[in-house]
Amino acid sequence: MALLQIAEPGQSSAPHEHRIAIGIDLGTTHSLVATVLSGKAKVLNDEQGRVLLPSIVHYAEQQTQYGNEAAPFITSDPKNTIVSVKRFMGRSQADIKFQHPYALVGEANEMPAFETAQGRKTPVEISAEILKQLKDRAEASLQNPVNGAVITVPAYFDEAQRQATRDAAQLAGLNVLRLLNEPTAAAVAYGLDQESNLSTDRNYVIYDLGGGTFDVSILRFSQGVFEVLATGGHTALGGDDLDRLILKWAKKQLNIETLDDAEYAHFIVAARKAKEALSDAETVQIQLLDQVLNLDRPTFEEIIKVALDKTISVCKRVMRDAKLELDDIQNVVLVGGSTRSYAVQKAVGDVFSQEPLCTINPDEVVAIGASITANQLIGNSTDGSLLLDVTPLSLGLETMGGLVERLISRNTAIPVARRQEFTTYQDGQTAMLIHVVQGERDLVEHCRSLGRFVLHGIPPMTAGQARIEVTFQVDADGLLTVSAKETTSGVHAQIDIKPSYGLSGEDTERLLLDGYKFAEEDKNLRHLNETKVEAQRELEALVQALKVDAALLTEEQLAALQTAQAQLETELQGSDIKAIESAVEQLKIHSDAFAAARMNQHIDAALKGTKLDDWSNSN
Ligand code: ADP
Numbered sequence: 001m002a003l004l005q006i007a008e009p010g011q012s013s014a015p016h017e018h019r020i021a022i023g024i025d026l027g028t029t030h031s032l033v034a035t036v037l038s039g040k041a042k043v044l045n046d047e048q049g050r051v052l053l054p055s056i057v058h059y060a061e062q063q064t065q066y067g068n069e070a071a072p073f074i075t076s077d078p079k080n081t082i083v084s085v086k087r088f089m090g091r092s093q094a095d096i097k098f099q100h101p102y103a104l105v106g107e108a109n110e111m112p113a114f115e116t117a118q119g120r121k122t123p124v125e126i127s128a129e130i131l132k133q134l135k136d137r138a139e140a141s142l143q144n145p146v147n148g149a150v151i152t153v154p155a156y157f158d159e160a161q162r163q164a165t166r167d168a169a170q171l172a173g174l175n176v177l178r179l180l181n182e183p184t185a186a187a188v189a190y191g192l193d194q195e196s197n198l199s200t201d202r203n204y205v206i207y208d209l210g211g212g213t214f215d216v217s218i219l220r221f222s223q224g225v226f227e228v229l230a231t232g233g234h235t236a237l238g239g240d241d242l243d244r245l246i247l248k249w250a251k252k253q254l255n256i257e258t259l260d261d262a263e264y265a266h267f268i269v270a271a272r273k274a275k276e277a278l279s280d281a282e283t284v285q286i287q288l289l290d291q292v293l294n295l296d297r298p299t300f301e302e303i304i305k306v307a308l309d310k311t312i313s314v315c316k317r318v319m320r321d322a323k324l325e326l327d328d329i330q331n332v333v334l335v336g337g338s339t340r341s342y343a344v345q346k347a348v349g350d351v352f353s354q355e356p357l358c359t360i361n362p363d364e365v366v367a368i369g370a371s372i373t374a375n376q377l378i379g380n381s382t383d384g385s386l387l388l389d390v391t392p393l394s395l396g397l398e399t400m401g402g403l404v405e406r407l408i409s410r411n412t413a414i415p416v417a418r419r420q421e422f423t424t425y426q427d428g429q430t431a432m433l434i435h436v437v438q439g440e441r442d443l444v445e446h447c448r449s450l451g452r453f454v455l456h457g458i459p460p461m462t463a464g465q466a467r468i469e470v471t472f473q474v475d476a477d478g479l480l481t482v483s484a485k486e487t488t489s490g491v492h493a494q495i496d497i498k499p500s501y502g503l504s505g506e507d508t509e510r511l512l513l514d515g516y517k518f519a520e521e522d523k524n525l526r527h528l529n530e531t532k533v534e535a536q537r538e539l540e541a542l543v544q545a546l547k548v549d550a551a552l553l554t555e556e557q558l559a560a561l562q563t564a565q566a567q568l569e570t571e572l573q574g575s576d577i578k579a580i581e582s583a584v585e586q587l588k589i590h591s592d593a594f595a596a597a598r599m600n601q602h603i604d605a606a607l608k609g610t611k612l613d614d615w616s617n618s619n
């Protein structure tokens, strides 16, 4: 991967003025804010001295409550108490398959709204309320308005989810300096970039298991610069799942079949308390209805194994992506509240054959890193080498035969711009459809369509002569702009891709996994489609040539050519690649003779004194 060092030196007009920049970890479970004061990153607490703001909003008829104040209503008023809203960000009704107590409204393919005592509230609005709380906290604590913010998102967030986050920040009145991947922020917090005196490259694994998301990233630190080698994860796997697994186990132990919404919300809280307590104790008690259960560490380990195994297989996959062996990893860094569990630490330690690092508070590390980046971006710091983020999925466009031409492959560092030249397929073609897709598969139908637009006004030319330059540009937040330009005429068209809300984390995951699973099949399909496109091109050219010069052929030659032509047309209906190839061969034998005859005719014409210009025009 090409590496860019992005230096963004101080841009403040008044050089000595300290501008207020904050870093916000907008978490599924907890959110928090940090800032750099006198060169040191600090998390900011509320008036009660609390750092973690539970990401909970309670909409009562008369008032709205947040965080700890909203928490009691999870059990007493679950429908109006929104928790884990991050799981709903940028996702459609159809994507939401997990259990929740909410009344959602909206079409299946759009981001739903919550029906609350205060009316409809979208995930973007609810997230904005949380961000606003943190902005207010920072302004009260720093006694100054906030000039800019860096907000972190899971590395696996797709463009719809990132866009939803950005919208929420704007709604909260925040000037977003950048969206930053959470594991990247954690690496900054650990100051892994302070090891520049080391002459050898160093590789780090960042394992982040929070409440609702799992991310693993491999970073390489080399000659003073970080490179993100690979990322992977699940947007729907975290501590919440461990709670559900405990609840499932408990229900089975006690022969409880069903729970109503209120009971469910109540027991989930109990399961979570038990899990958290197990990080300090060997055995804990859980009360369910009127019964009490004992849960010890080995049993807990067994219960959550299924979830941890998923994280472990993602770890193995990103190691393969990064082409690294265990020996290449200097350190493994733990991030996220769930990594406080002994069972998690043990599982991670086992897979990487080393003791993972957990020296910075795993709840705070992301916000701290975000504040350091914010401080650089706002111009308070001059050592401005910033970490790079990567694209989570490949980006490309549709070409003939429903094939994907990849312009930016996944795990490419962003911001990035890639340009490629395309041409017209038919003579006199004056418009071209640009269809932008995302995914790892070779065929358009297996990828996700992000958007399409038409480049109009291409001057009529012979097929293959137009030069259409398509540029894909992904900005630092992962938002994509695609533009197309016909260079001989200068006609230009462009779209900003703000995909409709709805590509779920599972979809991202599926698009990735499919890319691996179907690699062989895709290769064959690609080969078939390419062969077909090539054959169609030959046929097209032949039809054009026959229109002009059919008279050059004897009746016999013409008949043979037409038979071969018909044969190829028939084979193109099917998908037998060998048959198509041999029909093309057959056609070539006859069309080569035709081409030779045409060539001779032109040479004759030239010898008779036709100007060279005429000759090339008629060719
Ligand atoms: P997010 O980034 O998703 O908001 P956090 O990093 O705040 O999540 O982690 C929240 C998760 O950490 C919750 O599932 C919570 O139960 C879990 N957690 C918090 N403290 C502990 C603990 N002591 N032991 C185990 N899990 C914990």
Ligand code: MG
Residues within 6 Å of the ligand: 025, 027, 028, 182, 210, 211, 336, 366
């Ligand atoms: Mg987190």
